[in-house]
Amino acid sequence: MMAQQTAPSAAEATTQSESSRLAGILTWMSQNGIFIFTAILILFALIFVDGFGSLMNITDVFHRAAPIGIVAVGMTFVVISGNYLDLSVVAQVATAGVILIAVSNSYGLFPAILAALAAAMLFALVNGTAVGIFKANAVIVTLATTFIGLGLLRFFSGGSIFFGPPDGPIRTFGLGKIGPIPYSAIVLIIMTIVLGLLLNRTNFGFLVRSFGVNESATRLGGTNTALVIIGAFLVTAVAAMIAGFVLAAFSNTAVSNDGVGYEFRALAAIIVGGTSVFGGRGSVYRTFLGVIFVSVLTNILVLSGISFGYQQVALGVLIVLAVSLDALARKVAQR
Amino acid sequence: MSTTISLGADESTGTWGRIRRTASRRTEGRGIVLLTFIIIMVALLEPLALTAYDVTLGRIALIGIVALGLTAVILMGELDLSVASTLAVAGVIMASIPDLALGIVAALVAGLVVGVINAFFVAVIGINSFIATLGTLFALRGLAFVLSNEAPVSLANKDAGIAFGQPLIGPLTPRILIFILVFIAIQLFVSRVRTGREFFAVGGNRQAARDAGIPVNKRIFTGFMISGFVAALAGVINTLERTTADPTAGSTVLLASFAAAIIGGNYLKGGRGSIIGTLIGAASLGILQVALTISGVQVPIQQIYIGVILLLAVTTDPTSLRAVRGSLRTFRQSRMKTPDG
Numbered sequence: 102m103m104a105q106q107t108a109p110s111a112a113e114a115t116t117q118s119e120s121s122r123l124a125g126i127l128t129w130m131s132q133n134g135i136f137i138f139t140a141i142l143i144l145f146a147l148i149f150v151d152g153f154g155s156l157m158n159i160t161d162v163f164h165r166a167a168p169i170g171i172v173a174v175g176m177t178f179v180v181i182s183g184n185y186l187d188l189s190v191v192a193q194v195a196t197a198g199v200i201l202i203a204v205s206n207s208y209g210l211f212p213a214i215l216a217a218l219a220a221a222m223l224f225a226l227v228n229g230t231a232v233g234i235f236k237a238n239a240v241i242v243t244l245a246t247t248f249i250g251l252g253l254l255r256f257f258s259g260g261s262i263f264f265g266p267p268d269g270p271i272r273t274f275g276l277g278k279i280g281p282i283p284y285s286a287i288v289l290i291i292m293t294i295v296l297g298l299l300l301n302r303t304n305f306g307f308l309v310r311s312f313g314v315n316e317s318a319t320r321l322g323g324t325n326t327a328l329v330i331i332g333a334f335l336v337t338a339v340a341a342m343i344a345g346f347v348l349a350a351f352s353n354t355a356v357s358n359d360g361v362g363y364e365f366r367a368l369a370a371i372i373v374g375g376t377s378v379f380g381g382r383g384s385v386y387r388t389f390l391g392v393i394f395v396s397v398l399t400n401i402l403v404l405s406g407i408s409f410g411y412q413q414v415a416l417g418v419l420i421v422l423a424v425s426l427d428a429l430a431r432k433v434a435q436r
Numbered sequence: 437m438s439t440t441i442s443l444g445a446d447e448s449t450g451t452w453g454r455i456r457r458t459a460s461r462r463t464e465g466r467g468i469v470l471l472t473f474i475i476i477m478v479a480l481l482e483p484l485a486l487t488a489y490d491v492t493l494g495r496i497a498l499i500g501i502v503a504l505g506l507t508a509v510i511l512m513g514e515l516d517l518s519v520a521s522t523l524a525v526a527g528v529i530m531a532s533i534p535d536l537a538l539g540i541v542a543a544l545v546a547g548l549v550v551g552v553i554n555a556f557f558v559a560v561i562g563i564n565s566f567i568a569t570l571g572t573l574f575a576l577r578g579l580a581f582v583l584s585n586e587a588p589v590s591l592a593n594k595d596a597g598i599a600f601g602q603p604l605i606g607p608l609t610p611r612i613l614i615f616i617l618v619f620i621a622i623q624l625f626v627s628r629v630r631t632g633r634e635f636f637a638v639g640g641n642r643q644a645a646r647d648a649g650i651p652v653n654k655r656i657f658t659g660f661m662i663s664g665f666v667a668a669l670a671g672v673i674n675t676l677e678r679t680t681a682d683p684t685a686g687s688t689v690l691l692a693s694f695a696a697a698i699i700g701g702n703y704l705k706g707g708r709g710s711i712i713g714t715l716i717g718a719a720s721l722g723i724l725q726v727a728l729t730i731s732g733v734q735v736p737i738q739q740i741y742i743g744v745i746l747l748l749a750v751t752t753d754p755t756s757l758r759a760v761r762g763s764l765r766t767f768r769q770s771r772m773k774t775p776d777g
Contacts, residue, residue: 246747
């Protein structure tokens with residue numbers, strides 16, 4: 102019985118063209134390549150890059166990876182829902198940091214967190230309404246809200262740098278670590294697990310993924326798709342807020358251009374992790390691996406004395422190559 | 437009911453009907469409303485922005501030139517986010533070459549090359565243009581830093597730059613004249629040249645365009661090369677006027693040029709739009725910016741104004757309004773169905 106069933110399928114497989122095997126390889130690479138690439142990169146760094154394995158450097162990698170990673174695991178929701186990305190995390194990270202330091206200096210920590218949360222919800226509401234209800238292009242909407250948010254922040258903060266008190270809960274959190282792992286990296290790990298469960302195990306997560314696969318089918322299934330989109334932007338905004346807190350706590354300062362480059366590095370981590378920019382496919386755990394890959398790569402470049410410009414070129418090329426792999430896999434599979 | 441139908445029939449034949457039909461076919465409506473509103477407000481509150489028209493024209497040219505190239509790509513339903521860094525890279529390339537003419541040529545060629553690279557990833561590999569050009573946006577920004585050693589590069593031939601800033605014909609500086617030339621060239625290209633008119637078909641329905649024998653991939657290459665070239669041209673003009681090339685240039689250009697194109701009624705999904713619309717959008721933003729600057733409004737606040745206008749423009753195009761009406765209808769129907777509603 103088993104042999105009879107497998108025989109025709111095996112015959113079919115042999116008659117199938119090279120292209121389907123190629124498609125299989127490409128799809129597998131674009132989805133699972135990150136595991137191999139990350140392992141190879143870390144091995145390479147340990148062997149060839151001086152100082153990579155030192156305890157101080159590992160702590161440094163974690164410190165730098167944490168805020169970017171927290172933004173990235175949150176933004177994964179927007180990407181999976183098929184809305185490309187949320188550029189306005191640039192403004193969101195900075196807003197949260199400045200509010201945390203500035204408001205807690207004069208009113209205390211708790212009002213500061215509430216104010217930052219209100220700002221994050223406002224960002225999510227504007228982005229989510231424009232994209233979910235008005236069906237506007239997410240790239241353009243979030244480009245507009247980036248400038249609105251940064252403009253408001255620069256106006257109210259006067260563009261000045263805010264310094265936190267030399268001791269207190271923010272400073273304690275920013276400096277604290279368990280072994281070589283700083284608290285900020287533990288926040289990233291917790292965020293990854295929580296958002297991973299939210300995406301894989303809840304109704305909301307299922308709707309985000311199904312919206313990314315087929316928007317109209319999700320709507321015809323009786324879902325209020327606008328709420329799903331607003332929810333995806335809310336997850337991103339809350340994550341960006343926490344990233345802003347972590348960043349501000351680490352340096353104990355906050356300024357309105359703290360978030361510059363975050364949209365780009367977070368997107369690089371998401372795409373390299375194997376989440377598809379075409380929507381529907383991906384996971385928060387992959388994004389976590391992507392964050393490690395991008396952070397280790399950046400660290401190697403920094404340790405090798407390669408300038409900031411080349412780092413940007415490398416990450417830009419990395420994004421385009423990773424998306425090309427995904428697109429080619431789709432193209433070959435469709436043929 | 438019957439009277440409205442007969443009225444409609446009468447309207448479609450009369451002068452009024454012709455105006456209505458033209459209005460429904462054109463896409464510049466919102467742009468014209470915004471421009472009229474801004475002109476009236478500025479005339480009442482800050483008339484200096486209109487009387488000092490050479491300054492205002494210069495600002496419109498600054499915003500508009502990149503937007504004109506962008507429109508060619510938007511007509512095909514694609515986006516080119518990389519224009520901001522193309523502008524910076526072109527400026528840096530031009531300033532690092534001592535010979536002025538050679539520098540300008542190299543910068544413009546660089547713009548074309550960027551267009552070819554973008555189009556390759558969009559048309560041949562099949563990546564979404566938002567993501568592909570976002571990647572090149574950052575890669576090129578990095579390249580601008582690398583080429584300039586992370587500092588502004590001064591132009592070797594400063595005299596040429598100073599001469600470039602002076603009015604050439606009447607009050608018109610070379611920048612304004614180049615802007616007008618680019619406007620006429622692209623307008624003629626998309627309305628009178630077959631290749632350009634096919635952009636609308638590619639944006640409207642790509643499969644239908646392919647079936648009709650239009651070489652879609654070639655048109656995408658043409659479009660991205662136009663936007664890359666025009667962005668590089670803007671970089672050359674900026675470098676000449678300021679006599680230095682700043683590797684960080686162009687981040688505010690991104691917002692303003694997209695805002696100009698979208699206010700002008702160009703559909704992001706492609707197929708509908710016009711170069712004149714982009715001009716109207718650029719004029720609205722230029723007049724607004726000059727008026728705000730004269731009345732002493734800080735730059736962050738100006739960016740809020742432009743951001744809000746862009747947000748309004750992108751959420752009030754007919755497809756968006758139809759989507760909102762659709763969801764309202766679904767909402768009402770779902771309310772009617774629920775027994776306790």
